[in-house]
Amino acid sequence: MTQPARRLLLSVGLALSVALSGTTLPAPAQAAPSGWTQTPKYAAIVVDAKTGEVLYAKRADSPRYPASITKVMTLYLVMEQLAAGKLKLDDRVVISPRAAAQSPTKLGLRPGDSISVDDAMKALATKSANDIAVALAEHIGGTESRFAALMTLRAKELGMDNTHFANASGLPDSRQLTTARDLAILSRAVMRDYPQYYKLFSTRSFEFRGQNIRSHNRLLGRVPGVDGIKTGFTNASGYNIAVSGVQDGRRLITIVLGGPSGAARDNNAEDLMLTGFSVLRRRALGEQITVAQNLFEPEPSGPLTRPSVEQGDTDQDGLKIVLASATPQPKAAAAKPAKKKDEPKTSSAKGKWTVQVGAFKKKSDAQEQLAHVKKRYGAPFTAANGITTAGGGRYRAQFTGLTEANAKAACRELQAKKQPCLVIKPS
Incomplete structure (x- = not known):
């Protein structure tokens, strides 16, 4: 979307971002x-x-x-x-x-x-x-x-x-x-x-x-x-x-x-x-x-963990960045979702449900988020297809081909770790 078109949207208050589902605008x-x-x-x-x-x-x-x-x-x-x-x-x-x-x-x-x-x-x-x-x-x-x-x-x-x-x-x-x-x-x-x-x-x-x-x-x-x-x-x-x-x-x-x-x-x-x-x-x-x-509230843009050289307070490998939560979860609490019986397991079974993990202004950011989530959270998305879809001036990072149970369990696991996600049922 061009800057003039974007500013026009801003000026009439239509939206500064599109909701994760892509079908409705976020609340004011x-x-x-x-x-x-x-x-x-x-x-x-x-x-x-x-x-x-x-x-x-x-x-x-x-x-x-x-x-x-x-x-x-x-x-x-x-x-x-x-x-x-x-x-x-x-x-x-x-x-x-x-x-x-x-x-x-x-x-x-x-x-x-x-x-x-x-x-x-x-x-x-x-x-x-x-x-x-x-x-x-x-x-x-x-x-x-x-x-x-x-x-x-x-x-x-x-x-x-x-x-x-x-x-x-x-x-x-x-x-x-x-x-x-x-x-x-x-x-x-x-x-x-x-x-x-x-x-x-x-x-x-x-x-x-x-x-x-x-x-x-x-x-x-x-x-x-x-x-x-x-x-x-x-x-x-x-x-x-x-x-x-x-x-x-x-x-x-x-x-x-x-x-x-x-x-x-x-x-x-x-x-x-x-x-x-x-x-x-x-x-x-x-x-x-x-x-x-x-103002309509913007959705997250860019991976939620990213190395930084702005201040120098990260570990040398740049991997330990605190997420948006004010109080980091204890290891036991973070591991708890992995022990739930409905946790998705690595499987070749394909379904029609989708998990969306972000909406971004740049396609490259959406692709980077897909790679980040798959690498960091692994198992729930091993059998899924990572894709980007465009609409409303945003690129959505999505994992498709999941069963309903796997999609919902995967999203619960991500949300427990402060990673935004949305389950999208088949149309």
Whole structure:
């Protein structure tokens, strides 16, 4: 589907996604729809950057881990130092042993190496380099803990009442908490207070010592008008993003926290952003409408487990990513469905029932989900055929050729492990 056609659908409120069955639209957002956006980690907000009006909010004041969006505050304090003349872009920042020892992602500079403030800022905005975040914190605050105290103080002064920083990078720390609303306040403050430096967040790539370092923000260049600002990920937080863009002279800030994958997070943020712009255009024509009235809850997009290099909080093999559930199931509970007598067994018996495991904007994502589910959950789908079907602007990942009993048992097993699925009976 073309972008103009997609935006037209958004503007009339027909749908931002098609339900798993493909036959009906999902319930409106205010009707408590199903999907990963209902999971405990999820929080979101859409704000008009000029007026501060909240166009949409969901768990916007619930405590969340900011992950690498933390670095927006780190950069805010750097910008503050630059504006006050206490720091210059060509000043050198020395890498301490502590900074060099940070977990990936990082530039990997050695203790005693140095980097310019200009390159250091770009490294934070694009690669989300944890070693450079610590080096900047030590350069300005003396120690990272002292710098984190300055971050928290500045947060309170900006009105981020529910935020506390314990480090400059966003690496896991149970004391490091924020909310979607507070991150919107921070994003707005950067644009308002330091517009001359905000363009840093639109950097899609930069060269450093022969390396081309690319931004983790995939919405840059993908969504018309989007020009920043920052992504983040840890196992505890899920996939986070703060994003901003301008259309028709109006700027919106969108925060999405707790996504199960980078693709799901990005698609949800894009949908919220485009819906917000649609609402503003319709209001200009005299309509009384809100984002919630115009928003249909998106289905999961992208595999629910996926390696990440955004924060570096995964195992080295990239396989252990916490799912959307806030509390991981104990092994015994996870294994329980496998012991049920109606569990589907590997069989060559063919049926006419289908199990659907996701609906996606890209065919490649649907195919990737099929491979992921078959590899991870195995037995229920050994005798099934994995196919993708198109319709309503989505590609559905489906396993066909199952008996009714096998289809229902397979879906129960997936749902017990927080994997969305839907049983489709023969037509």
